[in-house]
Amino acid sequence: MDLNSDLGESFGIWELGDDEAMLDVVSSANVACGFHAGDPRTLLTTCEQAVERGVVIGAQVGYRDLGGFGRRFIDYESADLVADLIYQLGALDGLARAAGDGVKYVKPHGALYNTIVHHELQAAAVVEAVRRYDPDLPVLGLPGSAFLRLAADAGLTCVREAFADRGYRPDGSLVPRRDVGALLQDPDEVAARMVRLATEGQLVAIDGTVIDVAADSICVHGDSPGAVAMAHAVHDALAKAEVEITAFVGPGA
Template sequence: MTSRPRIDLNSDLGESFGRWELGDDEAVLGLVTSANIACGFHAGDPAGLLRTCEQAAARGVVVGAQVAYRDLAGFGRRFMDVEPAELTAEVVYQIGALQGMCAAAGTVVRYVKPHGALYNAVVHHESQAAAVVEAVRRYDPTLALLGLPGSVLLELAADAGLRTVTEAFADRGYTPEGTLVARSQPGALLHDPQEVAERIVRLVTEGKVTAVDGTDIEMAADSVCVHGDTPGAVAIATAVREALASAGVELAPFIP
């Protein structure tokens, strides 16, 4: 008897700042199984972060720290040549800040996911990847690291004895090499809920995804991300969740 396919559904949340509201965190939290919550460096203010942690706790959604470059103005989407020791300290700081919010909300940080430009950098940038791994190791080596399959980040994390979790993106385009298409390029973002849902069902059940040039690439993932700031994020997450359920895929957090 074959086992039922299983996948985690995550989203980047807690990214509103003051009067500037981004996404519908409460609605998305009703659809996902894990939440990558901002830590105040690229987005998020204390009141909003606490509220998002409280909502995640109330719904039983697993919380991860979404760490980033210290770049509020650029939403963490600009590469920064941060010295490794400084980056390690800044990642430790961010995890600690979100853990404080989680403690007040009755939950805990269970994993770490880099955001934006840092996420893309640590796919290949060895010194910055090592700095992120060192931060997690020193803060709490039981935390998992979520990242792109085949990335230097996950390779170094595994070497350090950390738990690694591979991630695919529902609403982002892929290059033939399996990396994300830059947001400035055509095909970077996908908006049609049905197209996205069909794409993710194929990824989970067949281990394949179509790249931006039309070729198929092999990809295995433990978790699928729907960006909370993508226009129509709630509709996309709903379509993905329903399509996976219809295909017999179990939705569950990668951390029990």
């Protein structure tokens, strides 16, 4: 099982999360690309720290929305969204190469991630951007999403993702952040949920329904309360359950 986290989201004097501590735990790093968060120096430093630890670098592309942290829907024209995403991929890949590796996968961020679960046009735009930049890059997404379906149809490698610290609806979608139950904060509870996910392929939804969730990677958000402690709890619980933690693609591959 891969363990990933959203990193590189500080901006200037504003520090968000503890990237160095998270990089000691995760196997893959979803590094911001400057559109929803992250300034060039922060992104380069994060890439350098990932390379030092052998953590795989992924591009976390998102809406052009610094003020809203990429968590507000934007009704893009497809051509604009494709161009914005290619721009972000190229920028982070350049920084990652300067750090000694390169971008090895793509994960949409925030509102874009949630939008392309059902929004066919934007999902197709993300697929097109990745295909045009590098069709060998795997993509992370929510199981059952329009995004992963279209990505598979286009021949992209699809990686199914689950979220350690997020609540789920009975249909397998995430509870919106504004709703009660969206964020889980008890490390022991979260760790137990992730062991069940990894060993049985199941999670308990917000209404108590047991749902089937197939996942190749688990995300612990770097900006969540107690994120580092939660990541350690998940890591240690998986290891105790004899679930090997390994990236789905190797650094330098």
